[in-house]
Amino acid sequence: MSDKPIPQPGEINIELDEQTGQGIYSNLAIISHSNSEFVIDFVRLMPAMPKAKVQSRIILTPEHAKRLLMALKDNIQKFESQFGVIRIVDAPPIPMNFGGPKGEA
Numbered sequence: 001m002s003d004k005p006i007p008q009p010g011e012i013n014i015e016l017d018e019q020t021g022q023g024i025y026s027n028l029a030i031i032s033h034s035n036s037e038f039v040i041d042f043v044r045l046m047p048a049m050p051k052a053k054v055q056s057r058i059i060l061t062p063e064h065a066k067r068l069l070m071a072l073k074d075n076i077q078k079f080e081s082q083f084g085v086i087r088i089v090d091a092p093p094i095p096m097n098f099g100g101p102k103g104e105a
Contacts, residue, residue: 024042024044024055024056025044025055026042026043026044026055026056027043027044027045028042028043028044028045028052029041029042029043030043033062033065036061036062037059037060037061037062038059038060038061038062038064038065039057039058039059039060040057040058040059040060041054041056041057042054042055042056042057042058043055
């Protein structure tokens with residue numbers, strides 16, 4: 001017999017390996033879209049560093065992007081009811097070229 005629990009109807013068995021479970025730190029998300037997908041690039045900006053690196057890219061269907069929006073809204077409401085309002089501090093605009101060379105046509 002296996003020690004693994006048998007998923008019940010409607011349940012999804014999701015695995016999380018140790019490396020993925022460690023997570024990746026990101027302090028900037030850049031979101032773009034086409035008619036068929038949303039792309040979210042998670043970036044880590046570091047002070048005094050002229051370059052920033054995309055740490056992870058997630059590609060979603062429009063339906064899943066909207067589901068993510070609703071899930072984030074729900075979780076933010078729950079967080080704020082438990083810990084208080086999340087304040088957003090005005091920060092200087094981030095140059096989208098991140099200090100690198102400018103593209104030429």
